[in-house]
Amino acid sequence: MFSMKKTGTILCALTIGLSGVLAGCGSSGKEQSASTGGTSQPAASTASSGPVQIDFWYALGGVRGKTIEDMVKKFNETHKDIIVKPAYQGAYQENHSKVLASVAANNNPDVTMVEIASIAAFADAKVLEDLTPYSQGDEKKYIPGLMKNSYWKDKLYAVPFNRSTPLLYINRDMLKEAGLDSNGPKTWDELVSFSQKLSKKEGDKITRYGFSTPVDIWFYEALVFQGGGNILSENGKELTINNEAGKAPLELWSKMVKEGIMKNPPGENYNAWDVAEQDFLNQKVGMIFTSTGSLTELKKNAKFDMGAAFLPANKTLGTPTGGANLVMLAKSTDAEKKAAWEFMKWMTDTEQTVPWSIASGYMPVTTEAIDSAEMKAFYEKEPNFKVAVDQLQYGYPRPMAPGYKELQDVIQKELQRAMLGQATVDEAMQAATEKGSKLLKK
Numbered sequence: 001m002f003s004m005k006k007t008g009t010i011l012c013a014l015t016i017g018l019s020g021v022l023a024g025c026g027s028s029g030k031e032q033s034a035s036t037g038g039t040s041q042p043a044a045s046t047a048s049s050g051p052v053q054i055d056f057w058y059a060l061g062g063v064r065g066k067t068i069e070d071m072v073k074k075f076n077e078t079h080k081d082i083i084v085k086p087a088y089q090g091a092y093q094e095n096h097s098k099v100l101a102s103v104a105a106n107n108n109p110d111v112t113m114v115e116i117a118s119i120a121a122f123a124d125a126k127v128l129e130d131l132t133p134y135s136q137g138d139e140k141k142y143i144p145g146l147m148k149n150s151y152w153k154d155k156l157y158a159v160p161f162n163r164s165t166p167l168l169y170i171n172r173d174m175l176k177e178a179g180l181d182s183n184g185p186k187t188w189d190e191l192v193s194f195s196q197k198l199s200k201k202e203g204d205k206i207t208r209y210g211f212s213t214p215v216d217i218w219f220y221e222a223l224v225f226q227g228g229g230n231i232l233s234e235n236g237k238e239l240t241i242n243n244e245a246g247k248a249p250l251e252l253w254s255k256m257v258k259e260g261i262m263k264n265p266p267g268e269n270y271n272a273w274d275v276a277e278q279d280f281l282n283q284k285v286g287m288i289f290t291s292t293g294s295l296t297e298l299k300k301n302a303k304f305d306m307g308a309a310f311l312p313a314n315k316t317l318g319t320p321t322g323g324a325n326l327v328m329l330a331k332s333t334d335a336e337k338k339a340a341w342e343f344m345k346w347m348t349d350t351e352q353t354v355p356w357s358i359a360s361g362y363m364p365v366t367t368e369a370i371d372s373a374e375m376k377a378f379y380e381k382e383p384n385f386k387v388a389v390d391q392l393q394y395g396y397p398r399p400m401a402p403g404y405k406e407l408q409d410v411i412q413k414e415l416q417r418a419m420l421g422q423a424t425v426d427e428a429m430q431a432a433t434e435k436g437s438k439l440l441k442k
Contacts, residue, residue: 116149148397158325223249225318239436295361
């Protein structure tokens with residue numbers, strides 16, 4: 001548990017935002033490293049009396065967190081010069097806040113997970129180390145479609161670790177019973193017609209919904225891409241959702257909720273995700289949007305024939321990638337950074353990403369892993385796990401801008417206002433655009 005001093009630092013970090021963390025809350029303490037901005041290989045530690053110890057903060061709990069702990073244990077057993085100390089710090093948002101606070105207090109971890117849309121903000125605030133001098137071309141092993149959220153201003157700041165795309169999960173038994181294609185709907189129109197046939201009522205009470213999804217920025221991004229739109233302008237300076245492509249997802253979801261064929265799960269952020277997944281497992285809804293990262297747990301707990309499919313298309317297919325990358329902290333010492341890179345490289349190598357993907361449901365992150373005999377055999381046995389990899393050909397990077405972390409919260413609140421009938425679609429998009437423009441101009 002955090003001390004009062006650390007709690008105060010967190011509040012400071014959250015109040016002043018990413019760009020002000022170092023200037024506003026900093027204090028002396030941990031040794032600062034020399035710049036590694038050049039192109040030469042980083043210097044090794046100059047004085048060492050034992051293994052280099054580094055801290056690794058991760059943001060996945062439960063079974064997946066246990067798998068990460070096991071991976072770290074294996075790394076420590078095979079690398080006698082490095083000791084990695086793993087620590088679970090809560091989900092992405094909580095971990096992000098703690099990382100910012102730790103940087104300000106100069107007691108930061110050396111490696112951590114950062115949700116991919118926040119990479120730009122962390123890099124812009126000079127929290128992250130440029131990995132280019134360390135990677136020396138090793139970054140070419142990663143799947144290109146997963147690398148677009150690894151760079152900021154032409155510098156490599158992150159490598160993919162637990163990466164995902166949203167999927168459409170379907171209850172195949174329920175679809176077959178309703179006389180529907182058990183492979184699921186292929187278009188938005190089919191999503192509506194399938195949902196109509198799957199929904200049930202007893203009197204005025206809806207006892208089963210055809211479809212449910214958290215009204216989350218990630219799924220909204222997918223549907224905007226499918227309409228040919230973008231969230232941000234090409235230079236990242238303007239919000240570009242107050243148009244047909246930006247309004248279409250809200251119009252679709254609002255219409256389905258009003259018709260009683262889609263459930264808008266209550267709660268915010270991951271609470272709503274949990275409700276949607278539980279409703280799906282309890283067969284109160286027939287289809288949901290959720291991450292490929294949920295595949296292992298949903299498969300284990302579903303008492304029916306569960307399938308995964310591409311997100312239904314509008315004008316085109318489209319999906320954002322998601323999940324988190326591994327990053328190195330700029331304030332670590334040179335010796336810690338060198339050890340951190342060895343750890344990051346090992347955690348994402350084919351030998352580790354294959355079993356990690358099979359255990360967790362996240363995508364493997366190297367091209368060699370996709371082509372490996374082990375992964376091919378697994379996909380043949382469990383084809384649901386290959387859907388996200390196949391869907392990646394229609395993938396888009398998540399929007400990258402220093403203010404996007406705050407901006408996505410603004411958009412999400414306006415989406416919810418429209419879904420709850422507190423604003424029209426036009427009013428919500430106008431409000432998001434006005435508030436978003438101020439954030440992007442900071």
